[in-house]
Amino acid sequence: MKKSNGLTLKKVADILGVSNATVSNAFNRPDQLSEKRRKEILAACHELGYSGPNQAARLLRKGSSNIVALVLPDSLEYMVSDPVANQFMRGVTSVLEKNNLNLLLYSGQSQSIQSVVDFVDGFICYGAPRNPKLIPQLKTSGKKIVTVDFDIEGMASVNIDNEQAAYQIADQAIRLEQDNVAVLGLRLVDSEQICRVYDKELLDCNSSISHRRLDGYSKALSEKGINLGGDRIWNIPESNIKLASLAAREALSCQPQPNVLLCMSDLIALAAIREATVMGLKIPEDIRIVGFDGIEESLRSTPKLTTIHQYSDLKGETAAKLFIDNDNHNEVLSYELQMGDSC
Amino acid sequence: MKKSNGLTLKKVADILGVSNATVSNAFNRPDQLSEKRRKEILAACHELGYSGPNQAARLLRKGSSNIVALVLPDSLEYMVSDPVANQFMRGVTSVLEKNNLNLLLYSGQSQSIQSVVDFVDGFICYGAPRNPKLIPQLKTSGKKIVTVDFDIEGMASVNIDNEQAAYQIADQAIRLEQDNVAVLGLRLVDSEQICRVYDKELLDCNSSISHRRLDGYSKALSEKGINLGGDRIWNIPESNIKLASLAAREALSCQPQPNVLLCMSDLIALAAIREATVMGLKIPEDIRIVGFDGIEESLRSTPKLTTIHQYSDLKGETAAKLFIDNDNHNEVLSYELQMGDSC
DNA sequence: CAAAACAACTTAATCAAATAAGAAAAATAA
DNA sequence: TTATTTTTCTTATTTGATTAAGTTGTTTTG
Numbered sequence: 001m002k003k004s005n006g007l008t009l010k011k012v013a014d015i016l017g018v019s020n021a022t023v024s025n026a027f028n029r030p031d032q033l034s035e036k037r038r039k040e041i042l043a044a045c046h047e048l049g050y051s052g053p054n055q056a057a058r059l060l061r062k063g064s065s066n067i068v069a070l071v072l073p074d075s076l077e078y079m080v081s082d083p084v085a086n087q088f089m090r091g092v093t094s095v096l097e098k099n100n101l102n103l104l105l106y107s108g109q110s111q112s113i114q115s116v117v118d119f120v121d122g123f124i125c126y127g128a129p130r131n132p133k134l135i136p137q138l139k140t141s142g143k144k145i146v147t148v149d150f151d152i153e154g155m156a157s158v159n160i161d162n163e164q165a166a167y168q169i170a171d172q173a174i175r176l177e178q179d180n181v182a183v184l185g186l187r188l189v190d191s192e193q194i195c196r197v198y199d200k201e202l203l204d205c206n207s208s209i210s211h212r213r214l215d216g217y218s219k220a221l222s223e224k225g226i227n228l229g230g231d232r233i234w235n236i237p238e239s240n241i242k243l244a245s246l247a248a249r250e251a252l253s254c255q256p257q258p259n260v261l262l263c264m265s266d267l268i269a270l271a272a273i274r275e276a277t278v279m280g281l282k283i284p285e286d287i288r289i290v291g292f293d294g295i296e297e298s299l300r301s302t303p304k305l306t307t308i309h310q311y312s313d314l315k316g317e318t319a320a321k322l323f324i325d326n327d328n329h330n331e332v333l334s335y336e337l338q339m340g341d342s343c
Numbered sequence: 344m345k346k347s348n349g350l351t352l353k354k355v356a357d358i359l360g361v362s363n364a365t366v367s368n369a370f371n372r373p374d375q376l377s378e379k380r381r382k383e384i385l386a387a388c389h390e391l392g393y394s395g396p397n398q399a400a401r402l403l404r405k406g407s408s409n410i411v412a413l414v415l416p417d418s419l420e421y422m423v424s425d426p427v428a429n430q431f432m433r434g435v436t437s438v439l440e441k442n443n444l445n446l447l448l449y450s451g452q453s454q455s456i457q458s459v460v461d462f463v464d465g466f467i468c469y470g471a472p473r474n475p476k477l478i479p480q481l482k483t484s485g486k487k488i489v490t491v492d493f494d495i496e497g498m499a500s501v502n503i504d505n506e507q508a509a510y511q512i513a514d515q516a517i518r519l520e521q522d523n524v525a526v527l528g529l530r531l532v533d534s535e536q537i538c539r540v541y542d543k544e545l546l547d548c549n550s551s552i553s554h555r556r557l558d559g560y561s562k563a564l565s566e567k568g569i570n571l572g573g574d575r576i577w578n579i580p581e582s583n584i585k586l587a588s589l590a591a592r593e594a595l596s597c598q599p600q601p602n603v604l605l606c607m608s609d610l611i612a613l614a615a616i617r618e619a620t621v622m623g624l625k626i627p628e629d630i631r632i633v634g635f636d637g638i639e640e641s642l643r644s645t646p647k648l649t650t651i652h653q654y655s656d657l658k659g660e661t662a663a664k665l666f667i668d669n670d671n672h673n674e675v676l677s678y679e680l681q682m683g684d685s686c
Numbered sequence: 687c688a689a690a691a692c693a694a695c696t697t698a699a700t701c702a703a704a705t706a707a708g709a710a711a712a713a714t715a716a
Numbered sequence: 717t718t719a720t721t722t723t724t725c726t727t728a729t730t731t732g733a734t735t736a737a738g739t740t741g742t743t744t745t746g
Contacts, residue, residue, distance in 0.1 A: 019726045021727080022724085027705090034725095052457065054703065055458075060701090060730095077423040102459070105448065333730070367735085370733095375695085396734090399733085401733055403700095405701085405734050672697070689745085690745075695741095698737075699734105699737100704730090707726100707728090
């Protein structure tokens with residue numbers, strides 16, 4: 001399908017009596033022609049209704065579209081409703097905008113990336129995509145890839161030290177050997193249901209951030225001589241309030257009742273705080289609750305949440321910068337232990 | 344940037360000892376070569392790691408990318424958090440998927456559509472984009488356009504008769520000349536704030552669905568001899584719970600207190616029901632509340648909401664079908680008066 | 687058995703730009 | 717003034733596909 005006016009760079013050049021190269025340069029390489037001529041050409045293009053070089057042709061020749069695909073871990077819905085993801089996205093877009101790059105959101109649930117792979121300059125992957133088949137597709141595309149919160153061999157990445165952070169927050173939460181600890185984990189197993197993760201050993205094959213966090217928790221617990229029973233780890237398939245509340249209620253009402261709740265996201269922790277309060281439990285006297293992420297709301301909750309604060313906007317900015325600079329290294333960002341009153 | 348393996352259709356053809364046309368036909372026109380040869384070629388491509396024709400080149404030559412842009416009225420966030428929009432999107436994707444078309448979401452807040460216009464086959468516009476500059480850009484693109492819930496001269500569209508529907512629901516809600524009516528309107532004026540719309544006449548220039556609905560309300564009211572005061576129309580900039588609650592509270596606490604509330608969306612009406620209940624008002628005795636859209640939740644509310652039920656999924660399907668069939672007519676879908684207990 | 691029809695390919699033009707290399711004109715240096 | 721450099725623009729190739737038109741060879745038909 002053609003543009004309604006059917007104008008191409010060549011036709012515009014003919015009308016103006018210059019070569020197509022000159023018109024092309026007017027758009028792309030200002031140093032290749034006189035400023036006067038350039039202004040004439042651009043004005044004439046505007047006049048004629050020529051909105052600039054066809055992006056498909058430009059892409060074919062240059063091999064670059066100035067579009068970056070942000071591969072989401074899950075659905076678009078998750079991405080916009082999760083405050084952490086939101087902040088990350090703001091970080092990404094702020095840097096891309098400054099560099100005249102456009103963002104294309106791509107769901108990690110998609111069956112294939114083939115439909116867009118030729119149209120983008122590369123990929124920023126925010127968390128391991130739900131559909132693992134996408135990863136080999138990304139690799140064979142040969143395009144730039146920056147991963148965030150997970151790794152692909154040989155590709156640039158942005159992470160925090162999840163194990164260390166989890167160790168620290170767990171260490172904050174526990175006191176005595178007698179503490180009864182439960183974990184509200186995020187996507188520990190490949191299930192769409194809330195479920196308990198009985199066979200902790202089985203998880204080793206997977207190396208998502210959730211598993212690193214679990215390792216961190218375990219280390220802190222074993223140092224204090226606490227044993228984390230197999231029936232004390234809950235899996236929540238997605239970080240949303242409904243699911244988190246359900247899981248929290250389940251964890252809080254099991255016997256013996258836990259007095260420490262290690263939550264893998266603030267959204268989960270805040271839901272747990274609400275549920276505990278509803279059940280008449282006192283925080284931190286009856287139950288100590290810690291989160292992970294450090295979202296805005298965690299500062300305003302009652303009690304204020306003790307959590308690991310991540311700089312998610314910086315994470316986004318860093319990912320975008322690595323992408324733009326073609327920098328292939330593995331960045332490890334810092335985090336902060338946010339002291340609250342929930343433990 | 345090249346693919347890591349640097350394979351092109353031509354190279355694959357050379358390796359296999361056939362012409363590039365034959366390889367191309369293997370992918371696109373099965374009737375142009377023997378089934379045996381076709382299978383050989385596709386198998387060889389898989390073997391070699393050639394993932395199919397370059398989409399940029401294909402687009403340049405064919406003028407079609409199989410990508411449809413869904414231009415949202417607002418941000419992505421709004422789109423995924425609004426249940427009506429959500430249902431619409433499901434309708435669109437279900438039809439597109441069946442036709443091997445991909446969807447690209449494009450925010451109606453964007454400054455320009457130029458960055459994607461060459462990469463897509465056309466546009467489905469769901470509601471007038473927040474940035475009105477996009478409309479002339481869409482028109483001059485010369486590409487297929489289907490509008491939903493608004494119109495662009497000469498383009499296909501999907502609508503319901505908003506004025507008639509609003510007339511009917513208002514007619515349901517009012518009883519006597521003495522009724523004190525307030526309207527909770529959606530984006531009636533170009534403001535990001537909740538505000539009252541004093542100068543109803545000034546609105547005529549704009550012909551959004553909200554204004555048609557307002558016309559419908561007005562017609563019903565004037566037939567019953569009710570005068571809708573200028574200070575009785577509220578503008579809510581976006582259909583979300585927080586803003587709706589605020590506006591509802593404001594409307595319910597003004598003097599003289601209204602006893603009929605015409606809401607331009609169910610989200611607004613449900614928020615109004617909650618606020619009214621909190622204020623100790625009885626529905627429908629003290630205040631009659633009606634909505635618009637007919638979302639799932641409106642059936643489960645207490646009291647059940649009286650509203651106009653739209654078939655949003657059908658709307659999405661219809662829009663996608665008009666797009667695919669290159670059908671240029673203006674479809675007007677039916678709706679249903681959903682009788683509840685709120686008036 | 688020749689002519690027509692068909693099947694299975696190939697050749698070559700085309701899509702709309704970007705850019706290296708070349709040419710002409712202008713500016714600068716010797 | 718002539719030689720050299722620089723500026724400014726043009727020519728021609730290239731990007732990776734699609735497809736109309738042409739070329740075989742094979743089958744069908746009268």
